[in-house]
Amino acid sequence: MVIRSLHTLAVVAVVLAVTACASGPASGPGPSPSPASPPATSPDSIPSEAPQITIGSPVADATVSVPFTVSGEANTFEAALTVDAVDESGMVACVRHLTATSGSGTPGTWEGTLAFGPEEDALPVRLRAYARSAKDGSVVGLVEFPITISPDRPPIILTSPACGQVYEVGSLILVTGTANLFEAALTVDVRDASGTTVATLQVTADECCVESNFSSRLTLPADLSPGLYDVVAYSLSAKDGSVENEFPVQIEVRG
Incomplete structure (x- = not known):
């Protein structure tokens, strides 16, 4: 009886050892989950906690x-x-x-x-x-x-083109306004979004040194890319030739 009991205990010990090996060590914390990917930017997906x-x-x-x-x-x-x-x-x-x-x-x-x-x-x-x-x-x-x-009038005012006016590539722009300048001389540029001049026009107002009318025509280049442009009227300083009295009006050019 003693021999049989010892044999039984030995078998049980072997079974427990095999089970322990198969189970492996006690499991610890699993791998950390991957952080969630940020949501893709989409129209109007702007944070709501601050004004846009x-x-x-x-x-x-x-x-x-x-x-x-x-x-x-x-x-x-x-x-x-x-x-x-x-x-x-x-x-x-x-x-x-x-x-x-x-x-x-x-x-x-x-x-x-x-x-x-x-x-x-x-x-x-x-x-x-x-x-x-x-x-x-x-x-x-x-x-x-x-x-x-304010009703204060600047030295140069463009009345045409008007803000937001639309033109076709290669079309004619009627440039009108008033100027109160030394020698009545001013320049009108068409500038792209980077500030590069793509067309320019020299203009003389009707009278020197008092507010008077000016009118001329400027043709947009035929190879101009569609987009937003500024028509800018300005004068040059009699002292140092620097640009002054800029009056910029944004227009849209379509192909």
Whole structure:
């Protein structure tokens, strides 16, 4: 009986040893799960915890003289946004399409100039900045507040082309406005988004040293790429020849 019991205990010990080997060491913590991949950027996937667009300058209720610079920060799809000024009747006095320094989830800064002829009296407008939804074209991220446009008249005013006017490649632009300049001389450039001049025109106003009219025609190059361009009227300083009195109006050129 003793021999049989010892034999039985030996068999049990062997079975337990084999089972332990098969099971391996006690399992510890499993491998850490892979971090989740960041969501892909898509139209309008801008963080909601901060405004998409802010206007830093000018401030609400400010009085400004044309042309004036508008600047701020934005976080919009592909960094695109639009700035405009709308009068009390709902008429858009001027519009400019801009690209911030970054977007699509990364905040950037932006800056642009609105230039249009002032009225005889102070003009109340609403300054607006907004983006267009890539999904349906609707306005998104709108910020707006009132400002006043002073009746002060700058040395150069372009009345044609107007802000946002559309032209075809190779078409003729009627360039008109007023100037109050020494020797009545000014230059009108067409500049691309990088500031490179793609067409230029020398213009002389009707009279020297008082505000007077000017009118001329400028032909857009036939090989111009479709896109946004600035028509900029300016004069050269009699002291050092530097550019001054710039009056830029953004136009769209289509192919």
